Amino acid sequence: MSSVQKELDRLLLKVEKPARYIGGELHSVVRDPSADTVRFAFCFPDLYEIGMSYMGLNILYHLLNKTDHTYCERCFTPARDMMAAMKQAGVPLFTLETKTPLKEMDFVGFTLQYELSYTNILAMLDLAGIPALAKDRTEDDPVIICGGPCAFNAEPVADFMDVILVGDGEELLPEVCRIRKECRRQGLDKKTFYEKIAGLQGVYIPSFYREKRSADGAFLGYERLNHNAPERILKAIVRDIDPVDFPKELIVPLIEVVHDRAVAELFRGCTRGCRFCQAGMGYRPVRERTEEKVVDSAKTQLENSGQGELSLLSLSTSDYTQFEPLVTELMAYCKQKQVSLSLPSLRMDNFSFRVLDEIQGVRKTGLTFAAEAGTQRLRNVINKNITEEHIFTALKQAFELGWTSVKLYFMMGLPTETYEDLDGIIDLSRRIMELAKAHNGGKVGRYSVSVSVSNFVPKPDTPFMWVRQNTPEEFEQKHYYLKDRLKKIKGVNFRYHGSYASMLEAVFARGGRELSAALLRAYELGAAFDAWTEGFRRDAWEQALEENGIGPDYFALNDIDPDAPMPWEIVDCGITKDFFRSEWEKAQAAATTPDCRLGCNGCGINAHTECRWGGIYAAE
Ligand code: SF4
Numbered sequence: 001m002s003s004v005q006k007e008l009d010r011l012l013l014k015v016e017k018p019a020r021y022i023g024g025e026l027h028s029v030v031r032d033p034s035a036d037t038v039r040f041a042f043c044f045p046d047l048y049e050i051g052m053s054y055m056g057l058n059i060l061y062h063l064l065n066k067t068d069h070t071y072c073e074r075c076f077t078p079a080r081d082m083m084a085a086m087k088q089a090g091v092p093l094f095t096l097e098t099k100t101p102l103k104e105m106d107f108v109g110f111t112l113q114y115e116l117s118y119t120n121i122l123a124m125l126d127l128a129g130i131p132a133l134a135k136d137r138t139e140d141d142p143v144i145i146c147g148g149p150c151a152f153n154a155e156p157v158a159d160f161m162d163v164i165l166v167g168d169g170e171e172l173l174p175e176v177c178r179i180r181k182e183c184r185r186q187g188l189d190k191k192t193f194y195e196k197i198a199g200l201q202g203v204y205i206p207s208f209y210r211e212k213r214s215a216d217g218a219f220l221g222y223e224r225l226n227h228n229a230p231e232r233i234l235k236a237i238v239r240d241i242d243p244v245d246f247p248k249e250l251i252v253p254l255i256e257v258v259h260d261r262a263v264a265e266l267f268r269g270c271t272r273g274c275r276f277c278q279a280g281m282g283y284r285p286v287r288e289r290t291e292e293k294v295v296d297s298a299k300t301q302l303e304n305s306g307q308g309e310l311s312l313l314s315l316s317t318s319d320y321t322q323f324e325p326l327v328t329e330l331m332a333y334c335k336q337k338q339v340s341l342s343l344p345s346l347r348m349d350n351f352s353f354r355v356l357d358e359i360q361g362v363r364k365t366g367l368t369f370a371a372e373a374g375t376q377r378l379r380n381v382i383n384k385n386i387t388e389e390h391i392f393t394a395l396k397q398a399f400e401l402g403w404t405s406v407k408l409y410f411m412m413g414l415p416t417e418t419y420e421d422l423d424g425i426i427d428l429s430r431r432i433m434e435l436a437k438a439h440n441g442g443k444v445g446r447y448s449v450s451v452s453v454s455n456f457v458p459k460p461d462t463p464f465m466w467v468r469q470n471t472p473e474e475f476e477q478k479h480y481y482l483k484d485r486l487k488k489i490k491g492v493n494f495r496y497h498g499s500y501a502s503m504l505e506a507v508f509a510r511g512g513r514e515l516s517a518a519l520l521r522a523y524e525l526g527a528a529f530d531a532w533t534e535g536f537r538r539d540a541w542e543q544a545l546e547e548n549g550i551g552p553d554y555f556a557l558n559d560i561d562p563d564a565p566m567p568w569e570i571v572d573c574g575i576t577k578d579f580f581r582s583e584w585e586k587a588q589a590a591a592t593t594p595d596c597r598l599g600c601n602g603c604g605i606n607a608h609t610e611c612r613w614g615g616i617y618a619a620e
Pocket of ligand 1: 271284285286596597599600601602603604605606611612613614615
């Protein structure tokens, strides 16, 4: 029994939800830790219940554990009660599978899913007894590595990382681990290892670059400090995702998690071109899995894990080219196995209604429309091709088929937004309720409309990356404006998000390395779990930003000159700046860009890999 295990047995009696920390789930992998393998701790910087809902963890965990060179284990951020108990008892942060302290691993790898998880990375390093800053670590410390959507601008955490992987990780991560094992066998030091991997597409070694700044602190670009480092890091692209194995045996969580279900990936990337969406642009080109693979993956997961729900993964489910035959087959299978099928991000056409009607039966859950903006003008600005005609045609059909509740999602503070656009949200909600009442003899009855509003956050590698965000005060006034008016419409509920946390998100989405000091300070002052409303420490953040000279307008509330160099430009997401610029110009004129499936719009990704609709311009 490891020393961690003995102490842990005692601690688990004192904390909430001890099952978060014990491991041993069905399909978790326990191998001999003394074998000659590279040891990788896959760390999700949030609670077990959140991290275990993330499919990417299952994918990379099983991919690495299929190799003979790497043993991958898991670790999540302990809740605050467990953190305090571990600190008091001197128990270091450990892996769930073998209770090995993170400090003894070869790699400690973080997935960067959202900016507001960054203080949890610091909490985990602190609990593990690993120095936060890369420059303070020695040959004896693990290699700290990260990847995930926020790696498109990981500059705010670059000082904490030894290696950043950008883009698809399924081929790159095992290769990096294989090279690490080879270096270890040859007795090579960390720097030599970094030099060996620096040339791989998608690998970014932050210590090989130094920021250049003007006398007044303005960012001017990067200076390369190592001749192995490329000028820019082109994201890693898995050209064909069909052969990439999806896990056949999902780890079955011990406690209820946010999404407890089998998941089959349909495709990656998106051709629709919503101008605020980083995932849709960053993961281009669209690459589909074959129908056969999707069905096989879904059935195997369900049979091996006993899950009661299957969900399909993509940014726009109805766009899958074999959508109708696939869903027809899965629906029959799920019915036979008494498994529920969930189809997120559906286009509401006749086929979708037939499917939803069949899978939801009499207990119909709410219909969701991501309208994103209240007027057609603003929907054109953001290139969201949903019209009121689509919504109302779909709703008439939905009410006739027995649906009674509708969820509408909007974004607030979008570029060019005015109060007329907010009035559009109110008007749309009112008219939907009127339609509902018309179906119910003039009464509201069981009918309801939920209006959910999130705050716009400008993200790198989107056409809106240069645009300012609304101030927290502007957001609050707009929330109040909507709340005040929507509450007068019977049957309408309104939900919105905190505005200060959204400002922080924008700061960390567009910021550079100077933010690492503020992150460290905020953590020291008690910030952690910043994505959670309860326990959010606004006071700690205000103090940390102020002490580090980062005003509230810093990177969040200012328009950025598109010609100015930006920290995230060290990474090349494959889409050209000219394309982003032309999309931004079209947005200001409220002009739309059609779906790429109707003709290539010249985003530039096909200079790096084949795009189904855009062909290939220049093979490497
Ligand atoms: S290369 Fe053309 S078709 Fe392909 S994603 Fe870019 S714009 Fe769309």
